[in-house]
Amino acid sequence: MVDLKKAGKKYKCIEHLSDIGIEFYGKTLEELFENAAEGMFSIICDLGMVELLNRRNVKIVPEDTDPENLLVLWLEKLLYLYEIDNILFSGFKVGKIHKRNNRIILEAEVFGQKADPSKHNIRTIIKAPTYHMLKVEKDSRHGRWEGRVIFDV
Amino acid sequence: MRVPGIIFADKQLLDHAVGEKTIDQVVNVATLPGIIKASYAMPDIHYGYGFPIGGVAAFDTDSGIISPGGVGFDISCGVRAMRTCLYVDDIKNRLEDIMGILSFSIPKGLGTRGRIKLSADQLKQLLKGGVRWAVKNGYGWEEDEYFIEENGCMETANPDFVSKTAMDRGMSQVGTLGSGNHFLEIQAVDEIYDSKAADLLGLEKDQITIMIHSGSRGLGHQICSDYIRVMQQAALKYGIKLPDRQLACAPLASPEARRYYGAMACAVNYAMVNRHCLSHWTRKVFEKFFGRSSEKLGLGTIYDVSHNIAKMEQHNIDGKTREVCVHRKGATRSYPAGHRQIPEKYRAIGQPVIIPGDMGRYSFILLGTEKAMSESFGSTCHGAGRLMSRTKARKQIQGSELKKELFDKKGIVVMAGSMSGLAEEAPQAYKDISRVVDVTHFAGISKKAVRLRPLGVLKG
Numbered sequence: 001m002v003d004l005k006k007a008g009k010k011y012k013c014i015e016h017l018s019d020i021g022i023e024f025y026g027k028t029l030e031e032l033f034e035n036a037a038e039g040m041f042s043i044i045c046d047l048g049m050v051e052l053l054n055r056r057n058v059k060i061v062p063e064d065t066d067p068e069n070l071l072v073l074w075l076e077k078l079l080y081l082y083e084i085d086n087i088l089f090s091g092f093k094v095g096k097i098h099k100r101n102n103r104i105i106l107e108a109e110v111f112g113q114k115a116d117p118s119k120h121n122i123r124t125i126i127k128a129p130t131y132h133m134l135k136v137e138k139d140s141r142h143g144r145w146e147g148r149v150i151f152d153v
Numbered sequence: 154m155r156v157p158g159i160i161f162a163d164k165q166l167l168d169h170a171v172g173e174k175t176i177d178q179v180v181n182v183a184t185l186p187g188i189i190k191a192s193y194a195m196p197d198i199h200y201g202y203g204f205p206i207g208g209v210a211a212f213d214t215d216s217g218i219i220s221p222g223g224v225g226f227d228i229s230c231g232v233r234a235m236r237t238c239l240y241v242d243d244i245k246n247r248l249e250d251i252m253g254i255l256s257f258s259i260p261k262g263l264g265t266r267g268r269i270k271l272s273a274d275q276l277k278q279l280l281k282g283g284v285r286w287a288v289k290n291g292y293g294w295e296e297d298e299y300f301i302e303e304n305g306c307m308e309t310a311n312p313d314f315v316s317k318t319a320m321d322r323g324m325s326q327v328g329t330l331g332s333g334n335h336f337l338e339i340q341a342v343d344e345i346y347d348s349k350a351a352d353l354l355g356l357e358k359d360q361i362t363i364m365i366h367s368g369s370r371g372l373g374h375q376i377c378s379d380y381i382r383v384m385q386q387a388a389l390k391y392g393i394k395l396p397d398r399q400l401a402c403a404p405l406a407s408p409e410a411r412r413y414y415g416a417m418a419c420a421v422n423y424a425m426v427n428r429h430c431l432s433h434w435t436r437k438v439f440e441k442f443f444g445r446s447s448e449k450l451g452l453g454t455i456y457d458v459s460h461n462i463a464k465m466e467q468h469n470i471d472g473k474t475r476e477v478c479v480h481r482k483g484a485t486r487s488y489p490a491g492h493r494q495i496p497e498k499y500r501a502i503g504q505p506v507i508i509p510g511d512m513g514r515y516s517f518i519l520l521g522t523e524k525a526m527s528e529s530f531g532s533t534c535h536g537a538g539r540l541m542s543r544t545k546a547r548k549q550i551q552g553s554e555l556k557k558e559l560f561d562k563k564g565i566v567v568m569a570g571s572m573s574g575l576a577e578e579a580p581q582a583y584k585d586i587s588r589v590v591d592v593t594h595f596a597g598i599s600k601k602a603v604r605l606r607p608l609g610v611l612k613g
Contacts, residue, residue, distance in 0.1 A: 015542045017173055017200040069382065076378055083371050084321055123573045124543070125332035125613075127374045128226045131381060131398035132202030150202055152226045152374070153333055153543065 011039030014148070020124065021133070021150040029067065030094040032136065032145040033074055033106065037092045040075055040129075041112075043151070044082075045120050050090035052111040056081055060106040067136045070097070070104050071147060075129040078110065087112045088120055127152040154183040160194040161529070161596050166588065169540070170198050178205040181396040185210070186404070187217025189470060189477055193529050195484050196592035197538030197584065201225075203399030206483035209532040211468065212405060214476055218393065219410045220402035221380040221417070223480035224463045228377060228417055229424035230335075230368030231302075231459035232507040233432055234518060236354070237439070238451035239361040241341050244608070248566045251442050252339070252609040256568035258438050259337055259431060261330040261613040269327045269430065276324055277312040283422035284429050292328075292426075292433040294453070299496050301457040302486060305425050307464075311415030315372075316379050319416075322371030323423060328430030330367050332570070332613035334536075334578055336509070337431065338364045339609035340516060350502045350520055350602040354455055362605055363452075364516055365431050366509050368461070369424035376420050380413045405478055414463070421462060428457055455518070456496075456505035460485045460535035468530055479530045487521035487533040487599045495521070506599050508590060509536050512567065512610045513559055513580030517590050517601065524597035533599035534590065537583040550576040559610075569612040578612060 011024035022039040026032030041047055058081075060073045078089055091111035098105055115122070128151065135148040158179040160167060170176060175198050182204055183192035189211045198207035203222035212218055244251065260267050271279065279286045284298045284305025298305040312320075330337060342360045345351045356362070369376075387403035387410075388395055395401060403409035432454065436447035443450060463480045470477070488495050488504040495504040503520035510516045525531050541549075552572030559565040569575040593599045 013544055015544055017542050018206055018539050019202070020543055063386075069385075072378075076375075080318060080322065080375075121573075122571055124571075124577070125574070127333070128378050130202045130226075131222075131385075131401070134398060152202070 010035040013043065016150050019151055019153050021148060023146070023148045026145045029097050029145055032147050033071065033094045033097070034092040036071060036075065036147055036149065037078055037089065040078065040126065040151070041089055043124050044126060045088055045122050047090040049120055050088045051113045052091045053113045054087050054111065056085070056087070056110050058108045058110055061103055063103070065099060065102065065104040067104065068134050070106055071136050071149065072129045072131060072134065074106055075149065079126060079128070086115050088115050124153055154180060156183050156188050156191050158183050158194070159191040160198060161592055161598065162196045162198070163588065163592055166196050166584070166592065170194070173200045175200045175205045178203070179208065181400060182208055182210050184396055185218055185220070185400065185402060186393060187213040189213055193532070195532070195534040196589045197483065197534045197536055199538045201482065203397050204480070204482045207534065207538060208482045209480065209484045209529055211477040211479045211530045214405050214478065217405050217478060218402035219405050219413060219463055219478055220400055220480065221377045221384060221413055222399040222401060223482055224377065224417060225461040225482050226374045226377040227368035227461055228373035228420035229459040230461045231424060231428065231457065232509050233365045233428045233457035234455040234507045235363040235432060235452055236356060236455055237361045237363070241359045241361065244339070244361055248339070248609050251438070252566045252568050252611065254438050254442060255337065255435065255611050258434055259330055259611060260328065261332070261570050261611070266325040267328040271324050271327065273320055273324070276320060279327070279426055280312045280315065280419035280422055281310050282306060284425050287426045287429050293429045297429060297454045300454040301425055302459055305429070307418035307421045309415055310418035310422050312419055314412040314416040315376060315419050319372050319375035319379060322375050326370040326372070327427055328434065329370060329427070330431060330613045331370055332574060335367045335613045336512070337435065337611040338607050340364055340605040340607050342603055343515065343606040344604040346601040346603065347520070353499060353502050354505060354518060354603065355453070356603055363435055364507070364509060364605070365428050365435070367424070367428055367431060369420040370427060372423050373420035376416045380416065383409055383413065417463065421459060424459065425457065456507060458485055458507055466531065468526065479532070481532055483535045484532045485535045486531055487525040488531050489521050489523040489526060503600070506533055508534060508586065510586030511537055511580040511583040512578060512607055513563065513565065515586055516605045516607070517586065518603040518605070519590065519593065519599035520602050522597055522600055525599060528596070529598050533593045537586040537589055539582060540584050541582040543577040546577045546579055546582040547573050550579045550581070552576040555579050565607050566609045567612070568610070575612055
């Protein structure tokens with residue numbers, strides 16, 4: 001993990017017997033969420049092949065202020081858009097995550113391209129992010145954010 | 154721990170479970186309120202999230218809980234087996250052709266749209282009516298429902314408890330195979346262990362059968378996700394301490410539990426309709442290919458059973474019959490001969506338990522037993538269980554080489570949407586299904602009836 005951070009890596013896959021997980025990092029909470037989304041889509045397909053042609057606006061307002069719950073909802077929403085609109089996403093711009101009226105709010109613009117079987121090789125399909133071993137926390141020593149999520153595939 | 158953990162295994166399978174820390178998950182389940190007798194694990198146990206895969210737990214209706222994590226994301230993922238009156242010789246030289254047509258005709262992969270487009274109202278009718286809805290709308294045979302767990306419909310389904318997001322995801326995916334370990338296989342009867350049972354199942358050596366493994370697709374995944382969040386709040390509200398967030402649950406008597414049970418039943422009905430429609434199109438492909446009606450081809454349903462489900466069931470506990478909520482996560486119902494909830498046709502032999510194996514070895518049809526009722530709340534294993542992580546399988550195995558090897562060495566024709574997805578499902582990534590099935594056979598929680606071998610494999 002330390003090496004990854006030094007190397008400036010955004011995320012890495014971790015082993016889980018039945019499923020697949022990722023760990024991800026960010027200088028800010030917003031960057032952490034962007035990297036988590038990129039890590040998730042990198043499991044689904046080769047992101048180098050996904051152009052930024054379609055845009056969607058995403059707003060998540062959970063019923064609590066738990067950042068871990070917010071992360072699951074964010075990833076779920078992106079999977080939903082992929083499933084319903086058939087768009088693979090590779091660009092993520094998360095605006096300032098803020099609190100209002102005891103709620104945490106995430107607003108983002110996400111960019112990608114309609115999935116095209118002749119161009120995009122879908123490697124793995126993700127059913128859902130899980131709450132198992134879920135983590136969103138600030139590493140006070142390095143002043144960076146770290147996260148982890150296990151997906152059901 | 155409120156109760157002990159009981160694991161059905163031989164030494165090798167147990168060592169494996171210990172090595173991958175799955176036992177911790179059996180222990181975590183044993184801490185949940187109202188659990189009765191034990192936290193059970195079947196021999197195909199492997200590390201999941203929250204509950205182990207292969208876990209069975211029954212809960213008291215007054216003091217117990219229901220947990221969406223104890224059912225899993227793919228609610229009512231399950232298996233349907235069908236027979237034909239064809240034999241290996243009728244198909245072996247044309248296998249690549251028919252697999253090619255099936256691959257073209259059966260929608261597969263996540264996000265794939267099916268051929269049935271439903272309005273929200275129609276989807277609600279499907280969720281309430283289950284397989285009966287499908288038959289009424291021209292899919293499948295009327296008699297099919299008698300050979301499906303719950304006769305193809307959980308009556309407790311209530312679409313009012315299903316979110317709009319889940320409904321959106323469900324509207325265009327009826328009759329799609331999905332991905333991961335889901336498959337459609339043409340198989341052949343390889344060995345018969347119980348000839349009386351094989352007669353009643355309508356099977357003999359070298360006869361062609363079909364097996365479909367699929368679930369409730371995006372609708373089921375979303376219902377699970379939605380209710381894990383509801384249950385996390387509920388656990389706080391009712392003061393339930395959770396060793397893992399994925400074990401979020403609510404007391405069975407609570408409104409949260411009632412809503413989840415109603416929504417989960419919708420996903421169960423959806424999954425059963427999904428497999429039903431996949432069988433319908435398989436019948437259509439066979440009809441066209443062999444130029445005979447599916448009735449003349451004998452394409453009847455042997456049985457259809459779920460292996461991710463929670464149900465209110467009657468069980469004998471300390472001499473008294475009580476209603477309990479049985480969670481089966483990667484475990485199959487295994488009701489004995491004579492049980493009133495199994496089709497009359499099979500009442501002399503017990504409920505057929507359909508166990509899919511890996512694409513290179515075998516699958517099995519087992520039979521439910523009386524011992525399963527006393528030892529494991531009428532439950533047995535559900536499949537082989539993973540041995541190798543998906544990441545490791547992808548690194549070690551080339552999908553295209555695997556496909557070639559299966560054909561060259563075993564004559565198995567494999568069609569797959571993704572070669573890396575295929576590598577993840579390689580036979581060597583799974584435990585030996587024969588070993589898993591033998592444990593259940595010798596422990597007496599299900600009995601071997603028929604072994605099937607794959608001829609043609611279609612993966613999502």
